[in-house]
Amino acid sequence: MSNKIPKKLLIITYYWPPAGGPGVQRWLKFVKYLPDFDVQPIVYVPENPTYPIVDVQLENEISDKAIILKNPIFEPYQLASFLSKNKTKKISSGIIPNQKKQSFLEKVMLWVRGNLFIPDARVFWVKPSVAYLEKYIRENKIDTIVTSGPPHSLHLIGLELKQKLDLKWLADFRDPWTTIGYHKSLRLSHYAAKKHKQLEYQVLNSADTIIVTSKTTKSEFQAITSKPIEVITNGFDVEKVEKQTSDSKFSLAHIGSFLSERNPKILWESLKELLQEIPDFKSHLEIKLIGAVSQEVLETIGQFGLNLYLNNLGYVSHVDAVAHQRKSQVLLLIEINSEETKSILPGKLFEYMVSERPIIAIGPKDSDFAEIITNTNTGVFFEYSEKVKLKQTIREYYIQFLEGKLQSNGVGLQQYSRKNLTKQLVDLISK
Numbered sequence: 001m002s003n004k005i006p007k008k009l010l011i012i013t014y015y016w017p018p019a020g021g022p023g024v025q026r027w028l029k030f031v032k033y034l035p036d037f038d039v040q041p042i043v044y045v046p047e048n049p050t051y052p053i054v055d056v057q058l059e060n061e062i063s064d065k066a067i068i069l070k071n072p073i074f075e076p077y078q079l080a081s082f083l084s085k086n087k088t089k090k091i092s093s094g095i096i097p098n099q100k101k102q103s104f105l106e107k108v109m110l111w112v113r114g115n116l117f118i119p120d121a122r123v124f125w126v127k128p129s130v131a132y133l134e135k136y137i138r139e140n141k142i143d144t145i146v147t148s149g150p151p152h153s154l155h156l157i158g159l160e161l162k163q164k165l166d167l168k169w170l171a172d173f174r175d176p177w178t179t180i181g182y183h184k185s186l187r188l189s190h191y192a193a194k195k196h197k198q199l200e201y202q203v204l205n206s207a208d209t210i211i212v213t214s215k216t217t218k219s220e221f222q223a224i225t226s227k228p229i230e231v232i233t234n235g236f237d238v239e240k241v242e243k244q245t246s247d248s249k250f251s252l253a254h255i256g257s258f259l260s261e262r263n264p265k266i267l268w269e270s271l272k273e274l275l276q277e278i279p280d281f282k283s284h285l286e287i288k289l290i291g292a293v294s295q296e297v298l299e300t301i302g303q304f305g306l307n308l309y310l311n312n313l314g315y316v317s318h319v320d321a322v323a324h325q326r327k328s329q330v331l332l333l334i335e336i337n338s339e340e341t342k343s344i345l346p347g348k349l350f351e352y353m354v355s356e357r358p359i360i361a362i363g364p365k366d367s368d369f370a371e372i373i374t375n376t377n378t379g380v381f382f383e384y385s386e387k388v389k390l391k392q393t394i395r396e397y398y399i400q401f402l403e404g405k406l407q408s409n410g411v412g413l414q415q416y417s418r419k420n421l422t423k424q425l426v427d428l429i430s431k
Contacts, residue, residue: 006040009429010137012129012157013148014122016045017062020055020318022234022256022347026174027148028061029237033422035065039429042066042142044133046073046125053292057317071132073125076117118195119177122151130160137165144429148172155203162206170428171207176217179340200224209428214368216343232424235416236350239319244327249286250401252360253328255321256348258289260296261336264362266384268304270391274398281398285309290316290324325355329401335363337384342367350416353378358397358408360390378410
């Protein structure tokens with residue numbers, strides 16, 4: 001930071017260390033680099049949140065130049081966990097069972113989540129936050145705020161502060177609102193669906209600037225608002241991870257939540273056939289799953305006779321996840337096959353890209369991440385209908401693995417570094 005008086009930026013976010021998972025990374029990294037651009041980050045977070053995933057190691061990455069404000073939150077998940085802690089945790093983290101396989105309790109919890117808590121279960125934090133922050137903003141002469149969602153109730157904090165105070169408000173959407181994949185799973189009544197749309201419209205037309213992570217979300221929002229919309233993707237950071245020795249097995253690793261709807265049967269079928277067609281394939285194959293995995297995905301792997309090759313590691317710290325990205329032979333990036341998920345750019349995509357390991361990506365036609373993977377030469381994208389092409393690519397990667405030549409050689413990756421992305425954010429704030 002120079003001798004210049006830093007500009008103050010108030011950041012309102014729910015996910016913050018010790019929260020784990022991808023939701024925390026975006027603003028943790030912005031906050032890390034903002035002081036380099038003469039911006040003083042002031043981060044407002046809940047004092048007693050109910051995080052579905054915890055990674056205490058991330059607390060070591062919080063910038064010592066950041067001011068952290070905390071205020072208590074009431075969350076219905078705290079009560080719901082008395083009924084079923086496991087089901088509550090899964091729904092809270094976005095693992096929603098297939099509608100045909102939902103238990104009565106899961107159906108009730110989803111209906112309550114979608115219809116009684118609009119836009120989400122953190123809505124009770126809005127009023128106390130507005131009261132606390134209105135006073136803080138006045139006393140500390142802050143003129144710029146950012147709200148980050150989901151949870152999208154945090155944008156309602158920004159909405160109310162904007163109505164009460166003379167300030168610049170940037171609404172950051174890490175994911176879309178009403179078009180996100182799980183929205184249809186919430187068993188919304190006509191009233192609830194309409195209310196979500198109304199709140200989304202209000203936020204998009206009240207914020208001074210909208211920030212999104214993909215060009216498809218930008219297009220969707222442009223149909224709702226004429227306010228300026230800027231794309232700032234997620235990215236990768238310079239990680240302090242020791243050099244990794246590559247797995248001795250031909251490991252295909254999926255890192256992150258593996259939802260029921262992301263179940264790529266063309267992948268499991270391709271692996272089953274390759275096991276039958278290539279004599280030594282069974283002695284080398286490893287399917288490595290890291291993170292929360294839905295029961296349906298595990299059942300499908302079993303149905304294709306792949307359990308012998310499965311290594312289900314569960315959730316690991318972010319540092320360990322990055323280590324696995326760098327030592328696995330192939331990285332799997334799977335997105336739900338639907339129109340609504342074309343806009344999703346998973347945070348891990350950018351870490352995958354700098355791992356020097358080839359990516360096999362499966363998703364809907366015209367996915368935003370397909371273009372990025374192709375343009376950076378970091379892997380191959382497949383639609384769900386392209387099983388023949390997928391199987392052939394796995395075969396080619398396996399041959400390269402046997403020859404000791406399997407790796408990716410990315411190009412143009414620096415544009416996605418966290419520091420460069422923070423510079424984009426600072427340019428927005430300064431406008």
